[in-house]
Amino acid sequence: DGGITQSPKYLFRKEGQNVTLSCEQNLNHDAMYWYRQDPGQGLRLIYYSQIVNDFQKGDIAEGYSVSREKKESFPLTVTSAQKNPTAFYLCASSIRPGQGFGEAFFGQGTRLTVV
Amino acid sequence: AQSVTQLDSQVPVFEEAPVELRCNYSSSVSVYLFWYVQYPNQGLQLLLKYLSGSTLVKGINGFEAEFNKSQTSFHLRKPSVHISDTAEYFCAVSDQQGNTGKLIFGQGTTLQVKP
Numbered sequence: 001d002g003g004i005t006q007s008p009k010y011l012f013r014k015e016g017q018n019v020t021l022s023c024e025q026n027l028n029h030d031a032m033y034w035y036r037q038d039p040g041q042g043l044r045l046i047y048y049s050q051i052v053n054d055f056q057k058g059d060i061a062e063g064y065s066v067s068r069e070k071k072e073s074f075p076l077t078v079t080s081a082q083k084n085p086t087a088f089y090l091c092a093s094s095i096r097p098g099q100g101f102g103e104a105f106f107g108q109g110t111r112l113t114v115v
Numbered sequence: 116a117q118s119v120t121q122l123d124s125q126v127p128v129f130e131e132a133p134v135e136l137r138c139n140y141s142s143s144v145s146v147y148l149f150w151y152v153q154y155p156n157q158g159l160q161l162l163l164k165y166l167s168g169s170t171l172v173k174g175i176n177g178f179e180a181e182f183n184k185s186q187t188s189f190h191l192r193k194p195s196v197h198i199s200d201t202a203e204y205f206c207a208v209s210d211q212q213g214n215t216g217k218l219i220f221g222q223g224t225t226l227q228v229k230p
Contacts, residue, residue, distance in 0.1 A: 004158075031216050040124065042205060042220035043159075050215065058217070090158055097216035103149070104218060106158035 002027045006091050006107035012115050013078070013085065021076045021110045023091035030096035032074035033104065036060060037088040046089075049074055050096055078112065086114050117142040119206050121221035129229050130198055136191040136224045138206030148189040149207040149218065150180055159205065165189065176200070201228045 004025045013019045025032065031050045035043040045058030049068040063082025068074055074093075078085045088111050092104040122137040140146065147166050151159040163174025170182040180191045189206060206221040 006158075033217070035220075040222055042119075042222045043218075044220075045217055048215065048217060056215070088156075092159075094216050103161050103164060104216070106151075106160070108158045109156070111156070 004091055004093055004105055004107035006089075006110050008110060009108065011110055011112045013112060014115060016080045018077055018079050019112065021078070021089055021091075021112070023074045023076065023107060025072055025074075025091075025093045025105075025107075027093055027105060028071075029093035029105070030071065031094045032068070033092040033094075034058075034064075034066065034074070034076045035090045035092065037090060037109075043090060046076065085112055087112060117146065117208055117210060117219045119208055119219055119221035121204075121206055121224045123224050124222065125225045125227065127227045127229060128196055131195050133194050134192065134196050134200075134226065136204050136206075136226065138189045138191065138221060140187050140189065140206070140208045142187075142208060142210070144210055146208045146210060148180075148182060149209070150174065150178070150189075150191050151205045151207060152176075153203045153205065153223075155202075162191070162204075196226070196228050198228050198230060200226060202226060 007022045033048040034046040037043050044060050047066045049055035065077045090109045091107040094104045118141045120139045128134045149164045150162040153159050163172045165172045165182045173179045178193050203223045207218040
């Protein structure tokens with residue numbers, strides 16, 4: 001079955017640590033996205049990538065970093081510079097914008113908690 | 116800049132009653148419109164989308180939405196809800212003119228279906 005896999009489902013981080021959230025898709029989508037979800041605030045875009053080896057900052061990129069070395073993978077690193085990282089993180093993918101508009105498919109999310 | 120406002124943070128309703136979840140958007144350009152549903156601790160699933168054409172859009176699970184350009188609204192409706200419809204619902208817009216595929220989300224509406 002095609003889809004998006006995020007791992008781990010739950011992640012605990014100590015203060016000052018960097019952690020990496022995994023996102024893998026087998027939908028052959030060019031575009032991938034990372035969103036952060038906080039209660040009552042909807043989803044906010046962290047980073048997005050339209051093609052391999054290219055990515056752009058979203059609305060709340062500070063304290064986060066990404067890479068896009070392979071089409072199917074778009075890992076997100078939450079660095080120690082992110083002061084309030086506790087949140088639910090969602091990865092999504094779609095066909096490449098500009099090639100028609102396709103819906104965004106979402107993974108099941110990773111819940112990150114600072115301990 | 117675009118924005119999305121979901122007018123109700125929580126909507127309680129009895130089983131088999133009709134429901135309407137309200138969504139207004141602001142944009143200086145034409146947009147695509149979406150409704151997503153999220154069950155607890157899961158990712159988002161697309162309910163329906165408006166790209167062009169008929170302003171009444173039918174989606175999965177018996178939901179429908181009507182695009183009203185003059186009122187910049189995209190309200191979601193279901194004539195008879197079930198307990199299983201209890202979830203959080205997100206309205207989202209995407210810029211037709213841009214080529215990023217980015218989505219701007221509303222704050223979400225929690226639908227609570229009571230027996």
